Amino acid sequence: MKKTDTLKKNYEFKHVFTNGKGYYGKNINIYIEKNNNSINKIGIAVGKKVGNATKRNQIKRWIRESYYYFEENLKDNHNIVFTLKKEIDYRKIDFWIIKKDMELLFKKAGII
Numbered sequence: 001m002k003k004t005d006t007l008k009k010n011y012e013f014k015h016v017f018t019n020g021k022g023y024y025g026k027n028i029n030i031y032i033e034k035n036n037n038s039i040n041k042i043g044i045a046v047g048k049k050v051g052n053a054t055k056r057n058q059i060k061r062w063i064r065e066s067y068y069y070f071e072e073n074l075k076d077n078h079n080i081v082f083t084l085k086k087e088i089d090y091r092k093i094d095f096w097i098i099k100k101d102m103e104l105l106f107k108k109a110g111i112i
Helices: 010-019 053-073 095-109
Strands: 004-006 021-024 028-034 040-045 078-084
Touching: 004 053, 010 028, 010 040, 010 078, 021 095, 028 095, 040 053, 053 078, 053 095
Parallel strands: 004 040, 040 078
Antiparallel strands: 021 028, 028 078
């Protein structure tokens, strides 16, 4: 299992959003930027308009678990930020939908 760090600071997220390349799926978006480290760093952003805190945390756990599924096959040296689309009905989303969408986006980005 690879070691993956997390993006925690607001300026780290902003840097990836402004300088990274965006890939847009049906349910999630990813923004990818090269970094100078030998590991990947991930960040997850789910807006407050998506359900209550419990549902937002559940969606973050699903995104994190889906990422860990693909982690071994991903290229290193990237900062990756995951966002949930605003117009998605959060009641109709689940782990398998996120995993499938993430796989398509990683293939589109060429890092898998």
